[in-house]
Amino acid sequence: MAEFSKFEILKEVEILxxxxxxxxxxVNCIKKLCEKISEDVRIMSFCGTHEWSVTNYGLxxxxxxxxxxxxxxxxxxxxxxxxxxxxxxKLSMDGVQIYTYGDVFRLPAVKLVRGAKSLEDAKALGGEVxxxxxxxxxxxxxxxxxxxxxxxxxxxxxxxxxxHAILKDLIPKNLKILSLLKLTPPAMYFTVEKIDKxxxxxxxxxxxxxxxTIVGAKxxxxxxxxxxIPIVVAGFxxxxxxxxxxxxxxxxxxxxxxxxxxxxxxVSYDGDLRAQKLLSSIFEAKEDAWRxxxxxxxxxxxxxxxxxxxDAFEYFNIEELRKSEWNYDLNAGCRCSDIVLGxxxxxxxxxxxxxxxxENPYGPCMVSVEGTCSIWARFxxxxxxxxxxxxLKLR
Amino acid sequence: xxxxxLSHGSGGVEMGDILSKLVFSKVxxxxxxxxxxxxxxxxxDGAAIPLKNITNDxxxxxxxxxxxxxPFFPGGNIGxxxxxxxxxxxxxxxxxxxxxxxSIVVExxxxxxxxxxxxxxxxxxxxxxxxxxxxxxxxxxxxxxxxKILITTTVLGLAKKPIVDIPxxxxxxxxxxxxxxxxxxxxxxxxxxxxxxxxxxxxxxSSDIKPLxxxxxxxxxxxxxxxxxxxxxxxxxxxxxxxxxKNSGNLIVVEDVPIRDEVRRYAEMLGIDPxxxxxEGAAVFSVSAEVAEEFVEDMRDLGFENAKIIGKVKxxxxxxxxxxxxxxxxxxxxxxxxxxxxxxxxx
Amino acid sequence: xxLGVPAVVVEIDEEKGYAEVDYGDGVLRKAxxxxxxxxxxxxxxxxxxxxxxxxxxxxxxxxEIMKILKEIALMSDEEQKLSKN
Numbered sequence: 001m002a003e004f005s006k007f008e009i010l011k012e013v014e015i016l017x018x019x020x021x022x023x024x025x026x027v028n029c030i031k032k033l034c035e036k037i038s039e040d041v042r043i044m045s046f047c048g049t050h051e052w053s054v055t056n057y058g059l060x061x062x063x064x065x066x067x068x069x070x071x072x073x074x075x076x077x078x079x080x081x082x083x084x085x086x087x088x089x090k091l092s093m094d095g096v097q098i099y100t101y102g103d104v105f106r107l108p109a110v111k112l113v114r115g116a117k118s119l120e121d122a123k124a125l126g127g128e129v130x131x132x133x134x135x136x137x138x139x140x141x142x143x144x145x146x147x148x149x150x151x152x153x154x155x156x157x158x159x160x161x162x163x164h165a166i167l168k169d170l171i172p173k174n175l176k177i178l179s180l181l182k183l184t185p186p187a188m189y190f191t192v193e194k195i196d197k198x199x200x201x202x203x204x205x206x207x208x209x210x211x212x213t214i215v216g217a218k219x220x221x222x223x224x225x226x227x228x229i230p231i232v233v234a235g236f237x238x239x240x241x242x243x244x245x246x247x248x249x250x251x252x253x254x255x256x257x258x259x260x261x262x263x264x265x266x267v268s269y270d271g272d273l274r275a276q277k278l279l280s281s282i283f284e285a286k287e288d289a290w291r292x293x294x295x296x297x298x299x300x301x302x303x304x305x306x307x308x309x310x311d312a313f314e315y316f317n318i319e320e321l322r323k324s325e326w327n328y329d330l331n332a333g334c335r336c337s338d339i340v341l342g343x344x345x346x347x348x349x350x351x352x353x354x355x356x357x358x359e360n361p362y363g364p365c366m367v368s369v370e371g372t373c374s375i376w377a378r379f380x381x382x383x384x385x386x387x388x389x390x391x392l393k394l395r
Numbered sequence: 396x397x398x399x400x401l402s403h404g405s406g407g408v409e410m411g412d413i414l415s416k417l418v419f420s421k422v423x424x425x426x427x428x429x430x431x432x433x434x435x436x437x438x439x440d441g442a443a444i445p446l447k448n449i450t451n452d453x454x455x456x457x458x459x460x461x462x463x464x465x466p467f468f469p470g471g472n473i474g475x476x477x478x479x480x481x482x483x484x485x486x487x488x489x490x491x492x493x494x495x496x497x498s499i500v501v502e503x504x505x506x507x508x509x510x511x512x513x514x515x516x517x518x519x520x521x522x523x524x525x526x527x528x529x530x531x532x533x534x535x536x537x538x539x540x541x542x543k544i545l546i547t548t549t550v551l552g553l554a555k556k557p558i559v560d561i562p563x564x565x566x567x568x569x570x571x572x573x574x575x576x577x578x579x580x581x582x583x584x585x586x587x588x589x590x591x592x593x594x595x596x597x598x599x600x601s602s603d604i605k606p607l608x609x610x611x612x613x614x615x616x617x618x619x620x621x622x623x624x625x626x627x628x629x630x631x632x633x634x635x636x637x638x639x640x641k642n643s644g645n646l647i648v649v650e651d652v653p654i655r656d657e658v659r660r661y662a663e664m665l666g667i668d669p670x671x672x673x674x675e676g677a678a679v680f681s682v683s684a685e686v687a688e689e690f691v692e693d694m695r696d697l698g699f700e701n702a703k704i705i706g707k708v709k710x711x712x713x714x715x716x717x718x719x720x721x722x723x724x725x726x727x728x729x730x731x732x733x734x735x736x737x738x739x740x741x742x
Numbered sequence: 743x744x745l746g747v748p749a750v751v752v753e754i755d756e757e758k759g760y761a762e763v764d765y766g767d768g769v770l771r772k773a774x775x776x777x778x779x780x781x782x783x784x785x786x787x788x789x790x791x792x793x794x795x796x797x798x799x800x801x802x803x804x805x806e807i808m809k810i811l812k813e814i815a816l817m818s819d820e821e822q823k824l825s826k827n
Contacts, residue, residue, distance in 0.1 A: 006750050006787045006801075007766050011656070013804045016811035023724035025814050049745055056668075058726025077741065101792065102738030133586055133665070133739055134793025136760075136772045154741060154792065157744040160776025161794030164759050170774075210744035213789065213797035214777070236746070238724045239811065265803040266746075266789055272797070274778035358734050378731040385727050388714050394648070394727070583767070599768045660766035664747040740745060741792045 013265075017237035018057075026242040027062050033249035034064045041067045042200060043248055044342050046188055047208035048075035048371070049236055055375045057238040061385050067245065070342035071372040073191055074208055076153050076182055077103045078340065078364040078371045079290040082110040083321040084180055088151060089113040091316060092127030097148035099138035099175075102131050104153055107367045110331055134158070135165055135177075142175040149312045152179045156214045159301060160275035163282040166303070166310050176312035181301035182288060184211045185219045190296045191341055192227050198343065204230040204248035206241065209263040216271025220259045228257040235263040282307055289321050291364050292330050292337035334363035339372050346376040353377060399505040404535025414438075414533055417514045426527040429494050434529030442529035444494065444551070453557050455490030457481050458549035466513060466544055468580050470602030471675075473546055474513035478520035479604050479675060481550035483626045486607045487678060489614055490552025495521055497531040498547040503538040513544065524606050526550065558614070560623035562643045562681035564710040569691055570653060571610065571678040571699045574632045576603035578672025578737075579658045582665065586739065599657045605676035609697050617690055623681035630733040631671040633718070635679055636706075637732035641716040649706030649730065650721035665739035670720075670730060672737075681708060746789040748799060749773070751782055761795055763788065 016022060034041070045051050051071040054060060060069060073079055086109045092098045093114055100119060108118045116122040123129040132138050135158075138150040152162055159181045165171050188205070195202055207220045212233045224231045230251035234244035244262045251257065261267060279301065288300020303311040312318060330336055333351055338344035346352045346365070356362035358377050365373035388394075402409045419427075419435060428434030433443040461477040471479075477497065485492045497517065501510060521528050562568075580602045607626060614621060623643075627635045632652060640647045654662075654669045662669040682690050687704060694702040711717070718730040749763035752770055759779060762770045775782055775795045782788060787799040 006785065007748075009801060009804060010748050010787060010799070013808055016808055016815065018723045019811070019815060020723065020725045021815045022811050023726075025817060047744070055728060057722045057724050058720075058728040059724075061727045062725065101741040103740045105738060131738055134741075134773075136774060136793035137586075140772075155744060157746070157791045157796050158741070158776075158794050160796070161774040161792070164774045164776050164794075168759055170758060170760075208744065210746045210789065210791055210796060213746075238722075238726075265800050265807060266797040272777040272781070275776050275796075278776065358731075378729070385719070385729065388646070388711070388717065388719060389727055391711060391713060392646070392648070392709055394719075583769070657767050664765045664767075666745045 014237065017235070017239040019239065022239050023062070023242060026239065026246060030067070030242065030246050030249060031064050033246060033253065034066050036253050037066070037249065041203045041249065041252065042070055043067065043204045043206060043245060044070045044072045044202050045206045045241070046072035046074045046184070047206070047211070049210070050074070050206055050208070050234065050241060051372060051375060053236050053238060053241055058385065059238060059241060061389065063245070071375070072342055073187060073290065073293060073340040074184065075371055076155050077101070077107055078336070078367060079182065079293065080104070080107065080153055080180055081289045081291045081321050081326070083325070084178070085109040085119065086111055086113045087318050088119060088149070088178070089116045089122045089127065091149065092119065092122045092129050093125065095128065095146070096316065097128045097130070097142070097146060098151060099130055099132045099141065099148060100151040101153060103367065104151055105129065105131050107364065108361055135162060138175060139165070139171060143172050145174060148175045149316065150175060150177050152177045152181060154181055155184050156211045156279070159283070160214060160278045163278040166282050166307050167278065171310055176315045177303065177310055178312035178318065179283065179301055179303050181283065182290070183285060183299050183301065184208060185215065186296050186299040187290065188220065188223050190299070192223055192229065194341055195343065196227055202229055202342070203252055204232070206244045206248070207231050207233045207259070209233055209235050209267060212263065212267045212271065214271050214275045217259050217261045217267060217269045218271070224257050224259050230257050230260070232260045232262050233267055235266065289326055292340050295323055295326065331362050336363040336365045336373070339365050346373040349373070397507055399501050399503055399507060399510060399535055401503050401535050401537060404501070404533060410533060417511060418518065418528070418531065421515065421518045422528050423522065426522065426525070428529055429527050432529070434494070434527055435531070438530070442494070442496070453490070453554045455485050455488045455552040455554050455557060456549065457484035457488065458547065459484060460545060460547040462542070462545050463581065464542060465584055466509070468584055468602055469600065470577070470580060471604040472513050472516050473544060474515070474517035475520050475604055476675060477546040477548045478517045479606050480628065481548040482520070482524055482526065483607045485550045485552035486610060486614070487558070487624045487626050488552070488554065489556060489558035489618065489624070490554040491611055492524060492526045492550050492552040492608065494527045494529045494551045496529060496549040499531070500534045500536060500541060500545040502536055502541040502543050505543055510544070517546070520606065524608055556618055558621055558624045560625060560639060560642065562623045562639045562645060562647070562708040564645055564708060565684050566622055566681040566708040567684045567687035567704055568647070568649065568706040568708065569680045569682060569687065569694070570632070570703060570705050571607070571694060572603065572674070572676065572701045573653045573655045573658070574627055574674045574677050575654055575658045575662070575669040575672035576600070577675040578631060579661050579669065582667070582672070582737065583661065586665065600661065603674055603676040607676065607678050610678060610694070613690070613693050613697060616693070617682060617686060620683040620686045620690070621680055622683070624678060626674065626678050628673045628675060631669070631673055632679060633668070633670040633730050634733045636718045636730065639681065640718050643708070644715040646709050646711035646714050646716070647706060647718045648709060648721065649718065651703070652705050653701055653703060667737050667739060671733045744791045746791045746796060749788055749790045751784055751786045751788055754782065754784060763790055763795070765790070
């Protein structure tokens with residue numbers, strides 16, 4: 001039996017972090033800070049889970065018009081190239097057991113492979129696909145089974161778990177890992193560098209809280225310094241995010257551009273050194289393809305030479321995606337790349353809710369529950385909710 | 396005879412034996428038919444219900460097929476679910492359930508002792524609710540052609556006036572209990588802990604399966620003030636509210652829907668929204684604002700101590716059919732209709 | 743990008759680096775400890791992401807936040823009182 005008193009403390013904190021009173025006060029404070037800033041404020045919530053909280057709690061409907069929250073590319077599912085999904089579909093139909101996360105299960109490929117456009121389709125057509133909550137589940141299920149692949153998608157957070165299982169040899173011989181892991185700091189640098197030259201640059205970034213538990217707040221220092229952008233590492237409760245926004249505004253007002261830590265209860269400046277070491281000893285960082293964005297140097301993790309026997313690439317002869325083949329990655333007309341980079345809103349895309357909707361996702365941003373388009377489709381854009389509130393005089 | 400054979404469903408002696416053992420012998424004589432009618436007291440092609448001595452104006456009928464994987468879960472099994480589910484559908488239409496038909500399809504090789512527990516649970520619910528089991532069907536499918544068991548129940552009820560769900564502008568929404576318990580438990584079992592049944596028993600999550608017949612006096616009293624009533628099963632409360640908004644052309648605003656802490660935590664763990672998880676023992680009502688408070692109090696007096704007001708129905712020119720949710724921190728977001736399968740997410 | 747869920751560590755297998763955690767529903771589930779094992783003890787509150795323990799929640803920091811937020815919440819009470827008067 002667990003110690004429930006711990007949950008009680010957590011519950012108390014959660015109640016406050018989701019408290020209407022506290023949020024109201026912070027919103028007032030944000031409004032006052034905004035008055036001191038003349039230009040529009042564009043803040044990127046880099047991480048998909050932040051974007052989820054922003055929408056789930058209706059934060060945009062509370063913030064002053066001047067502040068725009070832009071969703072960044074922080075969803076490891078949406079940025080997984082179609083090519084790998086296509087390869088997995090084939091393998092699943094050739095009798096290889098595939099274990100995958102729920103959102104990867106639904107991720108559509110661009111090409112139709114043997115009648116299937118996703119692992120979900122592949123399963124319906126007889127492919128061997130099973131949804132799991134993580135590698136631990138896959139290990140349990142794969143024991144004494146046939147050749148299996150665990151689709152190792154994720155960022156720095158889940159990567160040490162895979163590394164640990166490999167290092168401690170906890171994985172049955174018949175289960176191989178297809179490491180499609182991605183690293184966030186290179187991606188943030190790449191994104192900000194791209195948008196920096198745009199007409200409307202970013203005013204601040206809410207940095208991913210859970211990635212930071214591993215890489216530490218220090219990982220974002222270079223972006224803050226090179227592009228002079230305030231960055232705040234935040235937790236995922238609504239009050240966490242409001243506090244981070246207030247901190248960014250304060251930095252803008254005082255002309256600072258540094259990395260600040262809001263998520264102190266879980267993140268340190270240096271991160272977890274063992275996890276960082278685990279990653280560098282099991283994996284090697286490679287140039288990797290981000291769906292809708294392109295190849296980013298040093299942004300992908302593959303299992304290194306010493307641990308090849310765990311590597312699905314090796315065992316199943318899966319070839320890596322070549323740079324020359326990358327351009328087919330998005331469906332025609334799909335603006336996911338602009339949306340992922342925060343350059344366009346889902347409503348700017350002609351396909352949004354016409355051809356592309358959550359039941360029939362056309363582009364990757366509509367696939368994952370935390371993909372920007374999916375979130376906008378399901379929860380509605382700010383303008384939309386604002387309009388309803390206006391009509392009903394609910395504010 | 397320890398497991399189900401194809402011959403048990405072939406209409407012969409074996410079938411007669413098994414039905415008599417599983418069903419007929421367990422239903423009270425009185426409940427084998429509606430008074431003065433014909434039922435499984437004399438198993439025939441159909442059952443007969445005399446209408447001449449019934450004063451109510453409407454017959455309410457509801458049928459539903461139940462498949463649940465796994466068939467046994469904390470708080471009940473497919474048998475209790477099949478009986479309760481259809482009873483609740485009748486109650487939510489304003490009817491007092493009086494008779495039921497069942498159709499059990501079972502896979503060859505299914506353990507008989509388990510089947511017996513399932514059927515007992517179903518009969519038990521009907522018995523406790525005074526619902527006559529007046530007929531049914533029993534079939535066996537070859538192994539591999541069916542996943543264990545499927546039960547269809549049809550429940551018949553009587554009502555002075557059926558509740559047709561059209562929430563009106565100005566209505567107040569009331570929920571009878573916590574929502575999402577059943578959906579959370581089934582999801583829990585499907586996500587790899589099915590083999591940890593013993594732990595689940597010590598766990599704090601169990602299905603909320605219960606007949607809603609206790610609400611009948613309330614429905615009776617407020618019949619003219621109730622504009623919609625539904626039990627939020629598949630699709631959860633989000634599903635019901637979206638259907639209501641769409642069908643009535645109104646806009647619905649909800650807040651503070653009661654969700655048990657364990658369910659909320661579990662849903663957060665999988666990254667799913669408990670507003671979409673099924674309940675099997677909760678009801679949502681749309682009632683006139685004038686009686687809302689009284690309605691909730693009466694509901695609590697009937698033993699639904701968690702009953703509360705969760706929202707309002709409003710007329711909208713531009714946004715017909717939408718459901719808006721006021722969040723914990725006072726922001727607003729749309730509550731979308733359920734789509735696709737509920738799958739856990741990594742991010 | 744990374745859905746993290748708080749859980750209490752109930753059991754630790756030091757050798758394999760497994761933790762058995764309770765997410766609050768009373769069911770024990772396995773998780774890998776990806777971070778330094780010496781940071782994790784039985785009874786700790788941790789954050790788990792996709793079966794991997796990624797951080798320990800610092801109760802001191804949590805209580806510190808609680809203190810600050812309670813003050814903020816109190817301020818809001820006072821503000822309301824002021825506006826009502």
